[in-house]
Amino acid sequence: MLKLLIKRGKVIDPSQNLEGVFDLLIEGNRIKRIDREIFEPEAEIIDAEGLVVAPGFVDLHVHFRDPGQTYKEDIESGSRCAVAGGYTTVVCMPNTDPPIDSPWVAEYVILKARCVNLCNVLPAGAITKGRKGRELTDMYSLKEAGCVAFTDDGSPVMDSELMKRALEISAQIGVPVFDHCEDDRIALGSVTSGEVSALTGHGTRPPEAEDVLNARDCILAYHTGGHVHIQHLTTSLGVDIVRHFKDKGAKVTCEVNPYHLILSEEEVFRSGSLARVNPPLRSEEDLKALRSALSDGTVDCVATDHAPHAGFEKGLLGSSMPGMIGLQTALPIMLSLVSEGVITLKKMVELMSTNPARIIGIDRGTLKEGSVADVVIFDPNREWVLNEDTNRSKSKNTPLWNRKLRGKVIYTIKDGRIVHKDN
Numbered sequence: 001m002l003k004l005l006i007k008r009g010k011v012i013d014p015s016q017n018l019e020g021v022f023d024l025l026i027e028g029n030r031i032k033r034i035d036r037e038i039f040e041p042e043a044e045i046i047d048a049e050g051l052v053v054a055p056g057f058v059d060l061h062v063h064f065r066d067p068g069q070t071y072k073e074d075i076e077s078g079s080r081c082a083v084a085g086g087y088t089t090v091v092c093m094p095n096t097d098p099p100i101d102s103p104w105v106a107e108y109v110i111l112k113a114r115c116v117n118l119c120n121v122l123p124a125g126a127i128t129k130g131r132k133g134r135e136l137t138d139m140y141s142l143k144e145a146g147c148v149a150f151t152d153d154g155s156p157v158m159d160s161e162l163m164k165r166a167l168e169i170s171a172q173i174g175v176p177v178f179d180h181c182e183d184d185r186i187a188l189g190s191v192t193s194g195e196v197s198a199l200t201g202h203g204t205r206p207p208e209a210e211d212v213l214n215a216r217d218c219i220l221a222y223h224t225g226g227h228v229h230i231q232h233l234t235t236s237l238g239v240d241i242v243r244h245f246k247d248k249g250a251k252v253t254c255e256v257n258p259y260h261l262i263l264s265e266e267e268v269f270r271s272g273s274l275a276r277v278n279p280p281l282r283s284e285e286d287l288k289a290l291r292s293a294l295s296d297g298t299v300d301c302v303a304t305d306h307a308p309h310a311g312f313e314k315g316l317l318g319s320s321m322p323g324m325i326g327l328q329t330a331l332p333i334m335l336s337l338v339s340e341g342v343i344t345l346k347k348m349v350e351l352m353s354t355n356p357a358r359i360i361g362i363d364r365g366t367l368k369e370g371s372v373a374d375v376v377i378f379d380p381n382r383e384w385v386l387n388e389d390t391n392r393s394k395s396k397n398t399p400l401w402n403r404k405l406r407g408k409v410i411y412t413i414k415d416g417r418i419v420h421k422d423n
Ligand code: DOR
Pocket: 063, 095, 153, 154, 155, 180, 276, 277, 278, 279, 305, 307, 308, 321, 322, 323, 324
């Protein structure tokens, strides 16, 4: 059996409240032992002195565009990009072509990801057929096929009766319903409301478009007992809404996108259409509220919403497709918040590994002895630039393109096998 011995790394595992310098032994596909000093002559050694060793990251929100739009990304390039960012599990969104609204498309995603064999790629099934918002999919057979969540991401579910029924089914089958909260009768433009919108003359996607659906979903989760997960939360009021319903005992969880923690609406002046994303970049006040909600348990996890688009699709701000690639920039962004003292390193690992794994109920995001050996080893200080040489996505739409980043993944290990090694 293959043995890997990771020596003298700073091991951080919130699932067992562990933080300190340890050796970690992997045997086959499992974590065998964590101890102060381990001797294992047969093992391949990784010297992790000065590096951080944590459970492989879990991203609940990526767009791999496969099937149907593989000129932007596919399951192979997406998986490469994921493991380069330290992710060992990702949940891919169903806004593909055809969408993941039937078991056979879910099975295609699972099988192709297994062939690629780099990252654990789990499909989210659509809530409504064709993501059209009119008729529920067969959530039972989508679950059977391997879907770990349901969402019409890219679009909201506007019909409250459908959302209520989806949450009732969620309560029965124990699979969370994710929602992209933006009321499409209010969210019409490409930037948030306020000064930037006034100056640029672009129509707006105001915070209230997000807040009304966030509140509605929380209310429905409260009444049905279903689990709703609010995707890419961006507003200050949204934080209060989620906090309120958590306090009331509703099954509500939420994610934030790293970009929404560091870039405000003004980024549009610097990056133009590259700064366009749905929901949009918000005000400094919203950023502040999101940042302070990271530590008090209101925000459960960070999710990248890795959304690749081709150059010709970004174009001008008003007509460009929304979204940014994010799998390789998440760690540097989150580490910048650690340096600023917004969160601790342990909290960061909780937000990127422990909690997202818990939300979809998978036995990962932990380094407990006997668990699956999904591990990330990163250098929190290594500086690098995301450019043609380092990018692993097929697309390059991010405001951070060519900017200096701090914090680099050195090894990613999935199921006990090295799937990414920095060179
Ligand atoms: O900006 C976004 N892009 N937000 C979404 O919800 C969808 C995503 C995409 O699919 O490009």
